[in-house]
Amino acid sequence: MSVRVRFAPSPTGLLHVGALRTVLFDFLYAKNQGGQNILRIEDTDRARYIAESEQEFVDTLHWVGITFDEGPHIGGDHGPYRQSERKEAGIYATWIDKLMDLGHAYRAFDTTQELEEMREYQQINKMPTGYFGGDWRDAPESKVEAAIAEGRPYVIRQRIPQDRTVVVEDFIRGRVEFETNTLPDPVLIKADGMPTYHFAAMVDDHLMGITHVLRGEEWIASSPNHWLLFEMFGWEKPIFVHCPVIVGADGKKLSKRHGATRVLDYAAQGYEPAALKNFIALIGWSPGDDREIMSEDELIQAFDLKGLQSSPGRFDLDKLKWLNGHRIRQMSAEALLDTVLTFISTPYTKEYWINFVEENPMPNKAPVIGVDVWARLNRLREAAERDRAYV
Structure with a gap:
């Protein structure tokens, strides 16, 4: 297996120590294994997008001396390497349609007010917070078609299976178990048609042949959703490596x-x-x-x-x-x-x-x-x- 890793920053700010460590680990591992290091720009959050951030990433990594084998400024066989361009190319629309056809995703037409009321009800009654289906997970097709005909905005959510234990294999921690009844149905496609990280990153990792996903341990909580998404599509899962947090001295x-x-x-x-x-x-x-x-x-x-260690790294x-x-x-x-x-x-x-x-x-x-x-x-x-x- 030829190792392929990726650094996938979001151009919403500046490059800091945690992100530098991730891309450095990617770079060192790819070089050690004779593999490829890919740069992918995850610019789907248009509300927080900062045009200058991408150039700062490039300048910073150039100064540090970290190079890539594929990316938006280099090219390669798995482009485009900006998610906004991949969205325009119809990549995410193709795969979300397939996921819906498989029955693993659904449209949800809840308004902002309805979602707020749902959250308040959950908090008052000390229930797990999140979207666990609402009125749309099992809505009849006629109701969905009527909402579409009315022009109501909607998001597309992943249908998390019920009554299951998902076992995520993490390279550092080993088996990590999650009960699906505690997992909300995450948004995969936002109302503006842009994919969320939970969908776009997994689709891109598969299509780009990524073998190892190195990222911060804050993503462990979302890992069962990502694990299930690979399972739903019948894709081979990459090796997930959740790096420890960095703390001060x-x-x-x-x-x-x-x-x-x-x-x-x-x-x-x-x-x-x-x-x-x-x-x-x-x-x-x-x-x-x-x-x-x-x-x-x-x-x-x-x-x-x-x-790699499971305990926090000290700065x-x-x-x-x-x-x-x-x-x-x-x-x-x-x-x-x-x-x-x-x-x-x-x-x-x-x-x-x-x-x-x-x-x-x-x-x-x-x-x-x-x-x-x-x-x-x-x-x-x-x-x-x-x-x-x-x-």
């Missing part, structure tokens, strides 16, 4: 106060891509020994899904600074000077340095690397701030 939910931020901000602060990759790879994964400093080639050679900014400082101190003085000069001229840091120079004027002097500065550097930014010869 204090064990609490990761946030900006832990130093976690937009990935390109690390570029602006003077972190080396190699150090960042080394650091991120070791959050929730182990090479099987006590190595902490690893090159990209060493990471690729060592990367095995069996090294320790001090460790990142230490790794970055180690990378810097492996450079010669000449190489460091070239690196710093390149650093302060990149698009990701130009605005920072314009502001820094304006606020900290200093006469020009010949470029020089002070040994005392070089020995204590953890970030490239520190070199230029301590010795204005770089600016």
Whole structure:
């Protein structure tokens, strides 16, 4: 089996640490196995869509040094690679029609008010919340046809089977069981005709031949719906790998106060891509020994899904600074000077340095690397701030 993995971001914001770890694991595993790494843009949430986000993803991954074998900017045999384009090509309409013909999906014409009233009733009576069929799951065809004739808007929902135990096989956790009577019927096609993640991603994973789905453990709760969808179509299931959450050094939910931020901000602060990759790879994964400093080639050679941990991975900014400082101190003085000069001229840091120079004027002097500065550097930014010869 040729390994095929995918990174499928939604262009609704910036690329952060959690997403970077997912795509890095994809990249390392594909390289280790001689497989393919695919970029797919999941842009079906048009209300939250940000046009600039896709380009930021591309710029960020280019800076980090993560490459793809197929994608919207590369091409390939499984395109289009943007879900909006796949929707226009009729891919999702074809498969939702097949699912309805099989009896595993149905139209639901509930209004927003009706859904709110249903939710309030469930909460008041301490019932499980969600859509468990309402008036439409078992509605006669005549009622459905009448609603269509009236022009009433509708969504298409997955018909979750009743009285079953679904056993999802997760690579890290093994067997995870779900009782279907506790699972609501999820929306597959929204009222505007756009597919939801629950439908589009699974259809695309099948059609693109994805063998391993690496994603965050927050998706475990939705995994029985996805598992059932593959079963309903009679498709071979990919191997699901739900990666552990990332927490701060204090064990609490990761946030900006832990130093976690937009990935390109690390570029602006003077972190080396190699150090960042080394650091991120070791959050929730182990090479099987006590190595902490690893090159990209060493990471690729060592990367095995069996090294993924089920416990949360810790984001320790001090460790990142230490790794970055180690990378810097492996450079010669000449190489460091070239690196710093390149650093302060990149698009990701130009605005920072314009502001820094304006606020900290200093006469020009010949470029020089002070040994005392070089020995204590953890970030490239520190070199230029301590010795204005770089600016």
